Amino acid sequence: MEPKNLIQHFINNFNAKPEFIVRAPGRVNLIGEHTDYNDGFVLPMAIDRAIWLALRSRPGDQVRIHSLDLETELAFQLNSLKPGTDWIEYPKGVASELMKAGYPLCGFEAVMTGNVPRGAGLSSSAAVELAVARAFAAVSGFEWDAIKMAKISQKAENLWVGVNCGIMDQMASAACHSGHALFLDCRSLEIQYAPLPHGVSVVILDTSTRRGLVDSAYNERRNQCEEAARLFGVKALRDVSVEEFEKSKGEKGLSEVVSRRAKHIVSENDRVLEAVQVMKSGNVRRLGELFNASHDSLRYDFEVTNDALNVMVECAREAPGCYGARMTGAGFGGCAVALVEEEKAEAFTHAVIAAYRQRSGLEASVYVCKASEGASLVHI
Ligand code: GLA
Numbered sequence: 428m429e430p431k432n433l434i435q436h437f438i439n440n441f442n443a444k445p446e447f448i449v450r451a452p453g454r455v456n457l458i459g460e461h462t463d464y465n466d467g468f469v470l471p472m473a474i475d476r477a478i479w480l481a482l483r484s485r486p487g488d489q490v491r492i493h494s495l496d497l498e499t500e501l502a503f504q505l506n507s508l509k510p511g512t513d514w515i516e517y518p519k520g521v522a523s524e525l526m527k528a529g530y531p532l533c534g535f536e537a538v539m540t541g542n543v544p545r546g547a548g549l550s551s552s553a554a555v556e557l558a559v560a561r562a563f564a565a566v567s568g569f570e571w572d573a574i575k576m577a578k579i580s581q582k583a584e585n586l587w588v589g590v591n592c593g594i595m596d597q598m599a600s601a602a603c604h605s606g607h608a609l610f611l612d613c614r615s616l617e618i619q620y621a622p623l624p625h626g627v628s629v630v631i632l633d634t635s636t637r638r639g640l641v642d643s644a645y646n647e648r649r650n651q652c653e654e655a656a657r658l659f660g661v662k663a664l665r666d667v668s669v670e671e672f673e674k675s676k677g678e679k680g681l682s683e684v685v686s687r688r689a690k691h692i693v694s695e696n697d698r699v700l701e702a703v704q705v706m707k708s709g710n711v712r713r714l715g716e717l718f719n720a721s722h723d724s725l726r727y728d729f730e731v732t733n734d735a736l737n738v739m740v741e742c743a744r745e746a747p748g749c750y751g752a753r754m755t756g757a758g759f760g761g762c763a764v765a766l767v768e769e770e771k772a773e774a775f776t777h778a779v780i781a782a783y784r785q786r787s788g789l790e791a792s793v794y795v796c797k798a799s800e801g802a803s804l805v806h807i
Pocket residue numbers: 456459460461462463464592593594595596756757758
């Protein structure tokens with residue numbers, strides 16, 4: 428939505444002009460899947476789809492948010508936060524963690540809207556969290572620190588919402604730069620910005636299937652990774668190299684399944700490091716091969732794809748101009764991402780939609796996306 432419309436909605440709702448507009452983007456992960464909670468490496472980029480809030484401060488400790496998309500207005504008191512079960516839990520969780528970290532918060536009223544598809548693996552919840560954190564920074568007048576805010580938002584999701592996610596999504600929504608992917612070391616939170624190669628489009632392919640039972644499967648993968656790290660005698664699988672893994676996997680007592688889970692993490696970390704190198708040198712072909720290898724590892728070793736994702740990736744790989752394709756995000760449904768020759772992006776899009784419809788009977792949504800800026804204040 429254009430900020431202009433958002434301003435009008437704010438006026439209609441609260442009979443006054445907003446003081447601020449903030450936005451925070453969704454993300455697509457280029458490579459490095461399920462590595463974040465193994466202290467490993469990831470390479471997400473913020474997309475040109477976001478959550479926006481128009482807001483003004485209000486006296487007292489109430490926070491009111493009117494969601495234009497869900498057509499509901501919900502509120503909470505900063506001084507007496509109580510758990511509930513609605514979308515407002517994300518803003519509440521952020522408020523709770525900001526206060527625990529010692530930030531003095533002001534109340535505000537806001538209208539909120541967004542165009543990040545929900546449950547598609549593009550981090551709509553991280554976008555809400557970071558937009559709310561940005562809103563609190565604006566009305567309460569504290570300095571914006573992207574990394575601190577990402578950590579606080581992750582805690583909100585872990586402790587208040589109860590989803591045991593890693594740090595990737597919040598870091599991407601908080602700290603990305605336009606035109607770049609964010610190369611993140613999830614142990615040190617050290618960041619490098621990797622420029623996207625010229626002449627290449629990043630295309631998101633939404634299978635239109637949504638992940639079910641994802642929390643239990645996600646937690647199961649986390650536990651298996653932790654078990655593998657324990658058996659290897661290291662803090663996290665990030666500390667095991669591909670060579671070490673191959674040399675000693677037989678002597679550590681890993682079950683067949685746990686060994687495959689660990690193999691994915693160890694090899695995926697290696698692929699992220701190589702991906703950053705080949706992005707710098709502009710070797711798009713190799714980058715595409717790494718995408719393909721990542722998907723196959725997620726499909727056969729980590730087992731977090733579903734039929735729709737596998738069919739989508741196959742359709743993408745056969746379409747014009749494709750360098751490589753893989754599932755993105757937690758998996759079990761949602762989106763794939765493809766690296767495509769820019770000039771062929773349109774032909775690619777048509778071909779994938781038609782092939783996917785024919786093979787799966789489902790309608791895909793396709794977004795050719797731009798790498799955008801992390802959470803920010805919009806000038807009004
Ligand atoms: C979800 C989680 C992230 C990460 C990915 C998988 O998006 O929120 O922390 O673990 O899955 O890479």
